[in-house]
Amino acid sequence: MEWCRELPKIELHAHLNGSVRDSTLLELAKDLGEKGVIAFADVVHVIMKNGRSLPECFKLFDLYHLLTTDHQTVTRITKEVIEDFAAENVVYLELRTTPKKNEAKGMTKCSYMKAVIDGIRAVDTVDVDFDTSGTSDVNCSEATPLNCIGSPINRKKIYVRLLLSIDRRETTAAAMETVNLAIDLKNFGVVGIDLSGNPVIGEWQTFLPALKHAKELGLPITLHCGEVPNHKEIQAMLDICPQRIGHACFLVEEEWKRVKFLKIPVEICLTSNIRTERFSSIYDHFFADLYKANHQVALCTDDSGLFSTTLSNEFYLAASTFGLNKNEMFLLARSAIQSTFADEEVKHELTKIFEDAENRLII
Ligand SMILES: CNc1ncnc2c1ncn2[C@@H]1O[C@H](COP(=O)(O)O)[C@@H](O)[C@H]1O
Numbered sequence: 001m002e003w004c005r006e007l008p009k010i011e012l013h014a015h016l017n018g019s020v021r022d023s024t025l026l027e028l029a030k031d032l033g034e035k036g037v038i039a040f041a042d043v044v045h046v047i048m049k050n051g052r053s054l055p056e057c058f059k060l061f062d063l064y065h066l067l068t069t070d071h072q073t074v075t076r077i078t079k080e081v082i083e084d085f086a087a088e089n090v091v092y093l094e095l096r097t098t099p100k101k102n103e104a105k106g107m108t109k110c111s112y113m114k115a116v117i118d119g120i121r122a123v124d125t126v127d128v129d130f131d132t133s134g135t136s137d138v139n140c141s142e143a144t145p146l147n148c149i150g151s152p153i154n155r156k157k158i159y160v161r162l163l164l165s166i167d168r169r170e171t172t173a174a175a176m177e178t179v180n181l182a183i184d185l186k187n188f189g190v191v192g193i194d195l196s197g198n199p200v201i202g203e204w205q206t207f208l209p210a211l212k213h214a215k216e217l218g219l220p221i222t223l224h225c226g227e228v229p230n231h232k233e234i235q236a237m238l239d240i241c242p243q244r245i246g247h248a249c250f251l252v253e254e255e256w257k258r259v260k261f262l263k264i265p266v267e268i269c270l271t272s273n274i275r276t277e278r279f280s281s282i283y284d285h286f287f288a289d290l291y292k293a294n295h296q297v298a299l300c301t302d303d304s305g306l307f308s309t310t311l312s313n314e315f316y317l318a319a320s321t322f323g324l325n326k327n328e329m330f331l332l333a334r335s336a337i338q339s340t341f342a343d344e345e346v347k348h349e350l351t352k353i354f355e356d357a358e359n360r361l362i363i
Pocket residue numbers: 015016017018057061096097098099165167168196197198199224227272276302303
């Protein structure tokens with residue numbers, strides 16, 4: 001396990017609100033309990049959880065959002081989540097989050113994202129590389145593009161990029177707003193769009209215009225695909241050739257053939273899939289099939305807070321279940337570079353990080 005922690009890793013599928021520390025959630029719940037907004041005693045055992053079904057997860061997210069959705073807290077959790085990933089030697093984090101409008105809190109999708117960006121700037125225990133490619137300003141804020149924070153030798157460094165999520169509960173107009181915001185924030189580390197949320201809610205036709213718009217504007221897309229056996233939707237998702245898909249638990253042979261033919265990288269979240277009972281046993285998971293077929297995969301956490309996991313743990317789990325040796329784990333971790341939505345320069349930098357680590361880790 002210690003070796004898995006030392007291994008440099010690339011995280012491509014992590015939801016901000018699903019990655020919050022339990023201790024922070026408890027602190028926030030206590031605070032809201034004291035203010036009479038929630039009944040603390042009722043939520044404590046919900047936060048301190050173990051196994052949970054997929055429908056339960058989405059009920060929990062509503063609770064999480066109640067606890068976390070004000071600007072200051074969004075900034076705080078973003079900072080902590082980045083620090084937690086960096087502590088696991090994640091060297092590149094593509095963090096995804098759903099921009100939220102909340103009139104009662106004076107929050108717009110744009111001001112929510114500004115709070116996220118403020119959280120990235122607030123990280124001070126590790127060096128953060130955030131996109132600095134432009135000079136334009138965020139319309140709703142006084143934010144300016146971030147600069148790489150100076151990097152004294154021996155400090156950990158993490159590249160952070162953002163994906164904006166469309167929640168399946170949203171309307172076409174709200175989804176479109178998210179895509180337009182992603183374009184506006186291209187110089188603030190936003191590199192793509194995600195579609196997520198409860199897979200039994202919402203119609204594909206609702207999100208399609210926004211996803212097409214993103215495609216036309218050259219914004220990469222990753223989709224939560226096949227979290228439930230909705231084959232009509234899986235087909236429609238593959239029809240738009242997303243740059244990546246996540247989960248893919250219920251794909252059938254014909255659909256896998258298409259994924260392989262189209263060479264669509266798959267984000268694999270083992271613990272999440274097992275906890276939400278997408279597979280009855282980890283040995284039934286499709287990881288081994290894709291791995292053997294040399295198909296591009298990336299191990300990911302999904303919701304490290306909700307499922308009490310880390311990316312190091314996901315590597316350990318994959319290795320111990322499917323019999324990967326150190327060299328194979330190293331190559332698996334490194335190969336995720338190709339699937340990032342980062343620019344070529346960053347991919348080059350990441351390659352160097354892995355080259356430097358290789359001699360140290362594999363003897
Ligand atoms: C368990 N598998 C999953 N399947 C689908 N969507 C998921 C998910 N886990 C998380 N989310 C999505 O991410 C949101 C929380 O983070 P943000 O508020 O965006 O930062 C959830 O509300 C849900 O829409």
